[in-house]
Amino acid sequence: MIEIDVSLARSTGFRLEAHFTAPGAGVTALFGRSGSGKTTIIQLVAGSVRPDSGRIVVGDEVFFDADRGIDLPMERRGTGYVFQDARLFPHMTVENNLRYGERRARRERTIRFDVVVDMLGIGHLLKRRPHTLSGGEKQRVAIGRALLSQPRLLLMDEPLASLDEMRKGEILPYLERLRDDLKLPILYVSHSIEEVLRLSDAVAAVTDGSVIACGPLADVLSRPELLPILGRFDLGTIFDCTVTAHDEEFGLSTVAFADGELRVPLVGRPVGAPARARIRSRDVSLSLSRPIDVSVTNRLSGTITRIIRAEGPFSDVEVGLAHGRLHALVTQESVQRLALEPGMPVWAMIKAVTVDSRPAGFASPGAEINPPSPAPQSPPPALRVIAGGNRPQGTG
Numbered sequence: 042m043i044e045i046d047v048s049l050a051r052s053t054g055f056r057l058e059a060h061f062t063a064p065g066a067g068v069t070a071l072f073g074r075s076g077s078g079k080t081t082i083i084q085l086v087a088g089s090v091r092p093d094s095g096r097i098v099v100g101d102e103v104f105f106d107a108d109r110g111i112d113l114p115m116e117r118r119g120t121g122y123v124f125q126d127a128r129l130f131p132h133m134t135v136e137n138n139l140r141y142g143e144r145r146a147r148r149e150r151t152i153r154f155d156v157v158v159d160m161l162g163i164g165h166l167l168k169r170r171p172h173t174l175s176g177g178e179k180q181r182v183a184i185g186r187a188l189l190s191q192p193r194l195l196l197m198d199e200p201l202a203s204l205d206e207m208r209k210g211e212i213l214p215y216l217e218r219l220r221d222d223l224k225l226p227i228l229y230v231s232h233s234i235e236e237v238l239r240l241s242d243a244v245a246a247v248t249d250g251s252v253i254a255c256g257p258l259a260d261v262l263s264r265p266e267l268l269p270i271l272g273r274f275d276l277g278t279i280f281d282c283t284v285t286a287h288d289e290e291f292g293l294s295t296v297a298f299a300d301g302e303l304r305v306p307l308v309g310r311p312v313g314a315p316a317r318a319r320i321r322s323r324d325v326s327l328s329l330s331r332p333i334d335v336s337v338t339n340r341l342s343g344t345i346t347r348i349i350r351a352e353g354p355f356s357d358v359e360v361g362l363a364h365g366r367l368h369a370l371v372t373q374e375s376v377q378r379l380a381l382e383p384g385m386p387v388w389a390m391i392k393a394v395t396v397d398s399r400p401a402g403f404a405s406p407g408a409e410i411n412p413p414s415p416a417p418q419s420p421p422p423a424l425r426v427i428a429g430g431n432r433p434q435g436t437g
Contacts, residue, residue: 042062042063042064042065042098042100043062043063043064043065043069043086043098043099043100043194043226043228044062044096044097044098044099045059045060045061045062045063045082045085045086045095045097046059046060046061046095046096046097047059047060047085047092047093047094047095047096047097047105048092048093048094048095049081049085049090049092049093050093055078055250056250057078057081057082057085057250057251058250058251058252059078059082059085059247059250059251059252060252061245061252061255062255063226063228063243063245063255064226064242064243065100065226066224066225066226067220067224067226067227067241067242067243068220068227068229068240068241068242068243069226069227069228069229069241069242069243069244069245069255070229070230070231070236070237070240070241070243070244070245070258071083071228071229071230071231071245071247072231072232072234072237072241072244072245072246072247073232073246073247073248074232074248075232077247077248077249077250078247078249078250078251079230079231079232079247080198080199080230082228082230082247082252083122083196083198083228083230085097085105086099086104086118086120086194086196086228087115087118087120087122087196088104088105088112088113088114088115088118088120089115091105091112092105092107093107094107095107096108099118099193099194099226100193102118102119102193104118116145116147117147118193118194119147119148119190119191119192119193119194120192120193120194120195120196121142121187121188121190121192121194121195121196122187122196122198123180123183123184123187123195123196123197123198123200124183124198124200125198125199125200125202125203126179126203127171127176127179127180127182127183128183129171129179129182129183129186130171131170131171131172132170133170133171134167134168134169134170135163135166135167135168135169135170135171135174135182136167136168138171138182138186139154139157139158139167139182139185139186139189140154140189141186142185142186142187142188142189142190143189143190145190146189146190146191147191148191148193149191150191151191152188152189152191152223154189157185157188157189158185160215160218160219160222160223161181161182161184161185161215161219162181162215163178163181163182163185166178166182175208175211176203176204176205176208177204177208177209177211177212180200180201180204180212181212181215183200184197184200184215184216184219188219188223188225192225193226194225194226194227194228195225195226195227195228196227196228197227197228197229197230198230199230199231199232200212200216200229201213201231201233201236202231209236213236213239213240216240217239217240220240229241234262237258237262238258238262238279238317238319241258242257242258243255243256243257243258243261244256244257244258244261244262246261258279259278259279259280259281262276262277262279262319263276263277263278263279263366263368276321276322276323276357276368276370277319277320277321277322277324277368278319278320278322278365278366278367278368279317279318279319279320280298280299280300280303280317280318280319280320280365281298281315281317282296282297282298282303282315282316282317282318283296283297283298283313283314283315283316284296284308284310284311284312284313284314284315284316285297285302285312285313286312287307287308287312289307292306292307293305293306293307294306294307294308294310296308296316296318298318298365299362299363299364299365300341300362300363300364300365301341303318303339303391304338304339305318320367320391322357322368322369322370323370324391324392325360325367325368325369325370325389325390325391325392326369326371326389326390326392327358327360327369327371327375327379327381327387327388327389327390328387328388328390329379329385329386329387329388330388331388332388332390335390337390337391337392339390339391339392340388340389340390340391341360341362341367341388341389341391342362342386342387342388342389343360343361343362343363343366343367343386343387343388343389344360344361344384344385344386344387345358345359345360345361345381345382345383345384345385345386345387346359346360346361346366346383347359347383348376348381348382348383350373351370354372354373354374355370355371355372355373356370356371356372356373356376357369357370358370358371358376358381360387360389367389369389
């Protein structure tokens with residue numbers, strides 16, 4: 042378990058109040074807009090910035106405790122730090138950069154050099170110097186150097202922020218493998234919802250110097266109070282699913298979850314593999330009767346559990362399903378016209394579904410992502426999919 046309970050006031054007027062706990066394994070994303078305090082939190086954990094008060098504990102090691110006068114120096118905290126830019130030593134080869142990380146190790150060596158090189162796919166780069174590497178290659182080497190320092194905790198400060206979409210797509214599978222194979226606790230700073238969905242197990246939502254929510258990804262990212270961070274058009278619901286079928290003729294896959302099935306663009310996972318489905322509230326429409334003769338394939342029945350007034354002309358309607366819940370963003374005019382209220386049965390029509398290769402709470406399936414056949418050049422209308430970095434989109 043990672044316990045962070047700290048306060049810090051800057052001379053600029055910025056004040057941080059971070060009070061949360063994170064799991065002792067897996068990826069916890071510190072998610073929020075730029076300037077919200079995410080990087081400051083991991084600087085406090087690393088020891089490069091000192092809190093004014095509070096306590097930081099990682100596992101059974103107290104990093105900082107103001108009341109007890111404990112403030113471990115950075116080198117004794119055993120954290121690995123990966124920055125936005127790789128910060129490799131330009132005069133050293135890739136191998137020597139990695140060996141530098143090895144020499145910094147203060148704990149028993151449980152992460153071996155050859156394992157890191159293989160995991161990150163950098164064996165062919167060992168004799169090269171940083172200036173000959175792509176941005177994605179540099180970041181993979183930087184991650185390897187951090188891992189070889191044998192950290193008890195890995196801190197990653199927007200490691201993909203400086204990369205273009207192609208390079209991000211290149212490095213994300215390596216981050217997934219690192220997460221799944223090493224079982225190392227990782228605090229991952231990001232303002233990208235796509236990265237958070239693909240990599241994280243838990244989320245700490247940060248805004249204006251405060252952590253306003255922390256918990257499992259599916260729970261946190263469906264909370265209406267996160268509207269200031271996500272924006273009203275990105276609030277949604279996440280379901281843990283299993284791939285059940287592929288329809289190569291129409292370029293569609295079927296994924297099943299506790300409350301039914303969803304038809305989505307072809308997913309690059311074998312039948313039986315886990316998947317993570319994200320349904321944005323803006324992509325959900327409501328009907329008082331069972332929809333027929335409509336183009337929307339995904340339809341679920343449920344009961345309205347609450348209606349929350351959102352910003353502008355919108356309301357967030359929470360629909361309770363048999364086992365879960367779904368959010369629909371509708372106009373106030375629609376709420377009044379349909380006389381929507383809690384307890385009313387409705388049908389939810391889902392226009393777009395985002396599917397990722399691994400859900401929160403699932404173990405790694407241990408298989409590479411191999412689509413049963415190439416995805417169609419143009420996905421079916423109103424569906425959107427993310428799998429292995431490819432992002433075909435359609436409109437509905």
